[in-house]
Amino acid sequence: MIRHLFTLIWNRKRSNFLLMAEILLSFFVLFVVSVLLVSNYYNYRQPMGFRSDNVWQFDIDAGQDTVDRRGKLRLLVQELQATPGVVAVTGTSGNTPFSFSTMNTDEYRYKDRKAGYTDRYDADDDMLKVLHQKVVAGRWFDRRDDAAGRRFPVVINQVFARQMFGDEAPVGKVLTNEKRDEEWHVIGVIEAYRSGSDFAPNEGAIFHRKTLNDTSRYVQQEVPLLLVRVQPGSGAVLEQQLVRKIKSVTKGWSANVNTLEENRGDKLKFIMTPLAALGLVGLFLIINVALGLFGVLWYNINQRKAEIGLRRALGATGNGISKQFLGEMLVVTTLGVLGGLALAAQFPLLGAFGLASGIYVQAMALSTVLIFVLTAICALQPSRIAAGILPAVSLREE
Template identity: 80%
Template structure:
């Protein structure tokens, strides 16, 4: 039967070649779309590495105030911390969770090995209380680091794996290209995906910055305060905190958002291209379905004499239907095989920079979609072919 199907396909190789090319191209596009969608779905299911619920972000703007900003911030953090309903307060850099700000660097070295591109965050001793990062090795910053010989840092597991492999990261001392700065890793957290819910778990490093050390906050630095509040806190506490900020800072502006609001805004921003990809894939599937249905319908009309002759020789309607369905599945297999050859180059070249498992899942998804689409499109024309009576088809010829 298989040999017979290949013979029929070869005899109509010109039309079948165009059909295989269409299937190959459709498979390839579906694979690309599936790779991106599977990758984002895989990232979405990974832990964020922190708890954004009940955390408010205060964007404090000193404006033209040239006083000692660090002293003002120290007093402000103390006052906010003492406010009923506030659980913890931290001072950090502008690349807060779900923001549109980044601080990437690759300056770190260990035994001449260059670190991967890493997102760096400013953190103080209270950040772990505010965001709830899970420390899996070592510890978070505390007062023991005040007299540290090297600048203490905390990294996530992704950074530790890429930088040190199977070696323990805690205690390692890193330097820069000029060897004039040194950082010592004192702790490792599980993960930290602060960009958005679809962000990959990229290398991250937290650099300790406390308000008690020397120096002032630069004029270009706008302090960001993250405040963990008690569950159920609302507008009353928010207004109270804003008033306290203005009183302590003598007029600094303060804008407040919850991390959950920032998360929803970032989600909408990220969903737009994903929805567009989904619509592209849906439009492609619809066009392929219409094309396949039209080709099969045309083949049936062109092969009525062949169908009538087979029916006259004793072939049943089911035999005719299975033949057309089998031909379509063989053509689809040949087209998908060519598409798989192209798709296999993606993990080898690391085109999208995702895990190999994502490419494999995308290949399987695209293959299933193409075969399912082909079977659905071939089902109705095959039924029509099976219902053709030999006397009718031969009389028409």
């Protein structure tokens, strides 16, 4: 039966070649869309590494005030922490969770290993109380690090630990600076820290200790962002109270307040907009391809009415005719998919987009299933029409 199908396909090789090319194009479109779906789904399932609920971000603007900014900030943090409804306060750099700001560097080295571009964050001793990162080895920053000297304490995530230390225990290791005479002492490891978005990949991250009491690390004029964890259910009343307290303690500084959940939603919209647009374009192309396949099959049936009538006259059943047309389409689809798989296999071999090979394999499998389902649906109705052709009618028309 299969040999017979290949013979029929070869006898109509010109039209079937165009059909295979159309299926190959459809497969490639589905493959690209599947890569995006699988990679984003994989990233989405990774742990965020922190909690953003009930955390408010205060963007503080000191304006033209240059008098003892650090002292005012220390007093402000103390006043905010003493406010009823506030759980904890931390000062950090501008690359807060879900912001559009990043800070990365490739200066870290351990023995003969050099880190790629790694996300760097400034953190103080209270960040753990605000964002609830999960420490899996060692500890977070505390007062013991005040006497660290020139070997600065850092906390890293598990991805960075694997990249730099492999199977070695990361706590206690010393990183050197490839560009300057500087060293960092790893005191702890957290599970993860995906601050970009819900679909951000789980990449290496490193936290540098930077407190308001550390004059060697904080510039006098520098004003950090403040992240404040509040009690669940806190709303506009507490927000206004904190804003007024900021103005009164600092003698006129202003503050812009956002919740991390609001920032998360804004970043999600920003990420999803191009993905949705690309998905719509892919869907439009697939619909057009499906309509083209349906039209080609319909045309083939009209062109082969005499053949169908003769087969029915010689004893072929309607069910057999339907299976023959479906079988031809499945064989043509298989040939087109094999070409598409050969093309798609180049992506993991060339390391395109920097994704894991498993994502491409899953995308290939998903695309293969979808293209066979698509062609089966497109071939179903034409094959039924072919099965319903009566031999007397078709032979009389011919």
